[in-house]
Amino acid sequence: MSGSRSRAFFGAGGVAGFTHRAFTKAMGYDDRDMSRPVIGICNTYSELNNCNSHLRELAEAVKRGVWQAGGFPLEFPTISLGEIFLDPTSMLYRNLAAMDTEEMIRGQPLDGVVLLVNCDKTIPAALMGAASADLPAILVSGGPMLSGHYQGQLLGACTDCRRLTAEYHAGALDEATYREIEDGIVRSHGHCMVMGTASTMNSLAEALGIALPGNGAIPAPDARRLRLAQAAGRQIVELVAQGIRPSHLLTREAFENAITLLSALGGSTNAVVHLPAIAGRLGIELPLELFEQISRRTPLLVNLRPIGNYQMEDLFYAGGIPAVLKELLPLLHGDAPTVTGQTLAENVRGATISNPDVIHPLSAPLAPSGGLTVLRGNLAPGGAVIKHLAATPSLLKHRGRAVVFRNMDDLRARIDDPELEVSPEDVLVLQNVGPVGGPGMPEVGNFPIPGRLLRQGVRDMVRISDARMSGTAFGTIVLHVAPESAVGGPLALVRDGDEIELDAANHRLHLHVDEAELARRLAAWQPPAPAYTRGYGRLYLEHVMQAPAGCDFDFLQGATPVTATEQPKF
Secondary structure, three states, rough: OOOOHHHHOOOOOOHHHHHHHHHHHHOOOOOHHHHEEEEEEEOOOOOOOHHHHOHHHHHHHHHHHHHOOOOOOEEOOOOOOOOOOOOOHHHHHHHHHHHHHHHHHHOOOOEEEEEEEOOOOOHHHHHHHHHHHHEEEEEOOOOEEEEEOOOEEOOOOHHHHHHHHHHHOOOOOOOOHHHHHHHHOOOOOEEEEOOOHHHHHHHHHHHHHHHHOOOOOOOOOOOOHHHHHHHHHHHHHOOOOOOOOOOHHHHHHHHHHHHHHHHOOOOOOOHHHHHHHHHHHHOOOHHHHHHHHHHOOOEEOOOOOOOEEEEEHHHHHOOHHHHHHHHHHHHHOOOOOOOOOHHHHHOOOOOOOOOOOOOOOOOOOOOOOOOOOOOOOOOOOEEEEEEEEHHHHHHOOOEEEEEEEEOHHHHHHOOOOOEEEEEEOOOOEEEOOOOOOOOOOOOOOOOOOOHHHHOOOOOOEEEEOOOOOOOOOOOOOEEEEOOHHOOOOOOOOOOOOOEEEEEHOOOEEEOOOOHHHHHHHHOOOOOOOOOOOHHHHHHHHHEEOOHOOOOOOOOOOOOOOOOOOOOOOO
16 A cells, blocks of 8 residues: 555646645655655644653654655644643543544545654554554654652652652651752653653553564663654555554554553553553453453563662663563563564564563562452442552551542542541542543542641551552552442442452452442432533543543544545545
C-alpha cells in the first residue's frame, strides 16, 4: 500500500488534484516531495503539559528519519493530556484525545503515522486512536526525566512529592527544606522518572511491538532519545512499504507479553485500565483474570520505585527494557512481530544486564510474583485491584471499621478535622470518584491519611475507592472498585461503622453487612447529580464503560481501518 492514500490525494485529476498540489506548494514543497509516501507526525506537544514540552525537538528528529527513508513528513497536533495542569483529571479526556487521534489519521491523506507521546494518558490515547484507524503506525515517547537529588537522597517525582508532603504536614519537615526540595525534584524535561504510569506505558509499548527497542527507558535529555526518534522516522516508511498495520502487531499474544512485562516491572495499576481499552479497539478482551493469572506466574525482576530502590535512569544504564524482555523470554511469546520487522526475541537478542541489582535475573527475582492482585467479593463483584507490593504487608489481611467519605468535597472538608472519629485500624472509604462519579476516575485513590493520625506517626491505612492511583504512589490502596458507587455499585452502600475485610492473599474484599440490609440501602439510594449536562462531559457520562472494560466509550469498541485510497474531495 506504499503511498496509496497520498498518491490518490495528490494524483487526483481536475480541480481536486490541482487544489491539493497548489496549496501544498504554498508551504514550499514541490512535486518531488508529493511523490513520496506521506508520513503524519502526530505531536502531543504542549506548554500546558510539562512532560511533553520537548516534543518539538523530537518531531524534527523524526522528520529527518522520514526524509532519509524517502518519505514526506507532515506534522500535526492532537490534544495533549498532562496530569499536572488538567482539571478534574486527564483521564476524563483520554477518550477525547483518542477520538482526535483517530479522526485526524482517518481524515488526512496519510500513508503512515508516528505517534509522539509522553505523559501517561497521551500514550493509550494515541494507541487507541491508531488501533481504530489501523494505518501503519509507530510510537515514540519523549522519555523519563533525570533523577532528582537532595543532600545525598535520590528523589523521584512524584513518589517523593507525596511522601515528603506527608512529612511536611506531620511537622517532620520544615518549610524551608520542603521548598528547597521542590526546586530540584523535577530537574529536566521528560515524564516521571519512577515506575509510574508514563514509565509503565512507554515500556509496555516495546512489549506490544509498536515501539522501537529503547523507547521505554532512554532519558529524555539523552541524545540517544533523538536518535531513536530519527530511527522511528526511517522505520515508519518501511512499515508503509510493507503495509504493516497496528492490527498485525497488537495481537492477543502481544498484549499477554505486555502484561507479563507489567508484572515484572511492578508497573502502574493504570495499565489494568489502559491495556483493555487499547485491546478493545481491536476486538480483543483482556479480563481481570488474565492480569491475575499472568501476575501470579511472573516474578518481579525490576527494582524500581515506588516499590524498589532505583529509577528509570538507572534502569536504562542497567540494560533498559530490552534486557528485561530478554530475561523474560521463557514467559513471553518471543515470536510476536514488531515494528522493527523482527520478532520480539530477535529485537532483544543482544541485550545484557549490567546491574543485576536493578534488573534481577529470572533465577533470583525480587519477589516470586508480580505486584498486582485482583480482588473480588460482595464489595467489588466486578473486581478491584491492589498493588500489593506497594502496600504495607501487615495490612494486606485486615478487618476494620469503615470511615466513609461521600466524595472529594466531603474528604477535603473532614480529612483533617481534629474531631474526625478515626483510628489507625479503620478502613477509609471514598465514594463517587469512579469513571462517572469522579468524573473521569481521577488519581485520588491514594487519598491522604487523616491529619490527626499523621501527627501520631501513622503513614498507611487500608483505603478503598472506585478511583485510580498514580503509578508513582504507594500504600495499601484498593482501587477500581466495580461497579462504581455513582452507578449504584455496592461501594455506594457502605456506611460509617460497617466492617470491611481485605484478604489480598485470597483475593477477597468483603463488606460484612447482610444481604437484606444491603437491599434496603440500595432501594433508598439516589444517584449523585450528573457532573455535566452538555458538551463532551455529557457524552462522556452517557457512554463511558466501567474500569474492567478500560473506561472506553461503548461506541468506540472495535476498529474501522482506513481504506487504501481516498476519493477526491471536489
